[in-house]
Amino acid sequence: MAGTNVPLKCNCGAFEALLQNVSPRTGSHIHCHCQDCQTAARVLGAEDQLLPRAGSDIFHTTPAHLTLTKGQEHLACLRLSPRGLMRWYAGCCNTPMFATMAHTKLAFMGVWVPSMAPPAETKLAKVIGKVIAVVRTQDAPMGSPSLKEYGFNRAGFHVLARHVSALLQGRSRQTPLFDAEGAPIVTPRVLTKEERLAAQK
């Protein structure tokens, strides 16, 4: 059974993309409570899109499933440090969109679930599947609900399995976010150490 094509939209609607063939087999639904995801959301002023206890709702998949469809000129990229993940966002309204490596050697992309805008009749929870991992709960701020850490290794295994599968299909380096030479299509803004520390709580 083919997956569902899910439109992705920033908050203001100026930037749109399409994630094709979305299903629990083509990606993994995870919740990440790590300090870096929290810091990135804070820098972008997107804390209101976090789950309770500062979790990021993320769908791991491969970049070959992604097409940019509208407002590409708004796409921007943030790195918390020179070696940090590439955190792509819609600069028009600072909506987080994707996270990737800084290179195309690993076919990995995390998609910001709040940006998913499926047709009304589509049940997103069914399309992206149940949460297979809740990770880095030690970084979560105190509060409720209580969190149970699970699935870190499983999520990592899925990333590698998807990479190998993309490799075998000759699609591992296919991505609209990098050019043919493997350079990102926008120059990332890299936070200075001072900026990063100021954004951490």
Ligand SMILES: [Zn+2]
């Ligand atoms: Zn926008």
Ligand SMILES: [Zn+2]
């Ligand atoms: Zn994280």
